[in-house]
Amino acid sequence: MHFSDPAGKHRQPQTWVPWPPPKDYQLDSRPWRLPPHRPMIISGAELVDPEHGETVKGMDIRIEDGKIVEIAPCESLSGYRDQRNATVIDATGLYICPGLIDCHVHILAGLGTAEDEPGTEMENDLNTALGLKYMLSNGFTTVRDVGGATAKHRYSTESWLTPGPRLFVGGPVMSMTGGHGDHRSQFDMLSTNSPYGQFYNGGMEHTSTIADGVDECLRTARKLMAAGADHVKICTSGGVLSPYDKVEAAQYTVPEIRAVCETVKALGGTLTTSHCNSDLGARNAIEGGVGCIEHGGMLSRDTLQSMKEKGIHLVPTLIVQDAVVNGPLRPYVSKRSYEKAKTVASHSEITMKDAVEIGVNIGYGTDYVPMFQLAEFDLRAAFLPSKEVLKHATCNAAKILGMEGKLGCIKEGALADFLLLSANPIDNVKILNRPDKHLKAVVKDGRCVKSSVKGLPVEVELF
Structure with a gap:
């Protein structure tokens, strides 16, 4: 596992400390602990709303501490960007879909x-x-x-x-x-x-x-x-x-x-x-x-x-x-x-x-x-509309978990679990079974684990 800063440089492993240790050093019994979340703004992506089977254009999504805290029209968060030094990702042309x-x-x-x-x-x-x-x-x-x-x-x-x-x-x-x-x-x-x-x-x-x-x-x-x-x-x-x-x-x-x-x-x-x-x-x-x-x-x-x-x-x-x-x-x-x-x-x-x-x-x-x-999407889409099948793996599933409004949606107050896709899954849910072609980024808990999107570095590497 590697952790990277916004510039993409790996942090020093937390299992090594110089001796004598710095005066502000605090012993951490969990060396795998991740650094604090970085504020993030996803700008320009088309927001996928599985619950209503539609997408919303022209919105910025602000993320703090692993949660979606604000969704607003593009450019309306410019003051926030400057004040909080947030990482801003230009996702124009992509779709932001719930995890x-x-x-x-x-x-x-x-x-x-x-x-x-x-x-x-x-x-x-x-x-x-x-x-x-x-x-x-x-x-x-x-x-x-x-x-x-x-x-x-x-x-x-x-x-x-x-x-x-x-x-x-x-x-x-x-x-x-x-x-x-x-x-x-x-x-x-x-x-x-x-x-x-x-x-x-x-x-x-x-x-x-x-x-x-x-x-x-x-x-x-x-x-x-x-x-x-x-x-x-x-x-x-x-x-x-x-x-x-x-x-x-x-x-x-x-x-x-x-x-x-x-x-x-x-x-x-x-x-x-x-x-x-x-x-x-x-x-x-x-x-x-x-x-x-x-x-x-x-x-x-x-x-x-x-x-x-x-x-x-x-x-x-x-x-x-x-x-x-x-x-x-x-x-x-x-x-x-x-x-x-x-x-x-x-x-x-x-x-x-x-x-x-x-x-x-x-x-x-x-x-x-x-x-x-992922092939379950193909089987269900063979006889059901794509927007119905997408609900199964997002907002419907959240109800089963008792997490309605927290998972399976892109809403203020929801947990920051989402995908960036190059195509709209509401139009064709089968694109989810082509991750090599359409899956451009995966973010869980506000931390990126997979990305080919410019400006969105991987924070936790999976392989």
Whole structure:
């Protein structure tokens, strides 16, 4: 990691101090601490407003301490520029777009076959750190991990110890015995020596925990919240990659679901979200009080209507299904999982169209395969308008995180997470999947991590 001043010269590493130290030297136990934010003005860019599906021309955007503090007509901030020595970036001809938000990732997941040996903890941590950098480099300034990441990972990116997106975490996924999060072999299911609640596959471990009955569900939800979870994820249906359950099966009873949801709400969590493909599993989850359905590939219009009425969000994940059915993930899954993926994929487009028509709030989700994370835009744009798809990854996603008005928008008071693009994503959202051509800068928390824009130096280098 390198830090640079406005002239682009790297600062002296904070891990070295001359002896005797300067009289004003203060010992810092966190040598990765970044210097204070530099005031910044982005001038001349066309402001992308996903919420209203339009752009606004001729505005200057003032940024201080990692926040957008003022948006005003061009040249109206000239006095401020002189008084505060702000860095002024001429972004004429570019579009300033809110940073992208992926609401369904697994940052601890790695690709691997059943024969692969599990990676060491160090290898997994290094892979995770690199994956976070890739996500941020591609424009994802915020992600919600729904299976494994904990408060330590959130702290790592929050403090810039590991450069990466803002992280919202839930810890391990809650699953019933034999559910989507129980990855024991059928032959080991009755053994007391099986690796209970753990899944080892290409570097993936400790991403799920088993809880049965109301009392266990209460206890587990309390533990997850005490460990710093922003949300809690449960499994209320079978899944594509779980080896033995049926994808249409319902999992967890309504009383178990309700116990988790009420606990998370009482302890200040954003919401309880549910891995769910089946309609019955979704209806049980809704009755139990969940706030969001993940995947939701086979939901009926009646269920979607209920979600709309109750304000329950939906986060589809088309790319991981398509990558299994039609793409390079095929060799990594079993024949059974391949068949389940085909079943879910055949319904997902219809379900999403219905959800848009009914008015369900839809977020952007990918299940996170790093090289395909942006391809979800292409899949959704094949049957939905670009301005609708852009909302999924910006203002809609912010609602799911409980960060409406703070993330997913370019507004006064919002956090300074944004992209500079050479084309308008409202007209064609597919340009986001061409970062080599159209992504000119990435700024998170008011700090530039990627830039080819004149006058906008990179403050934190990712690679």
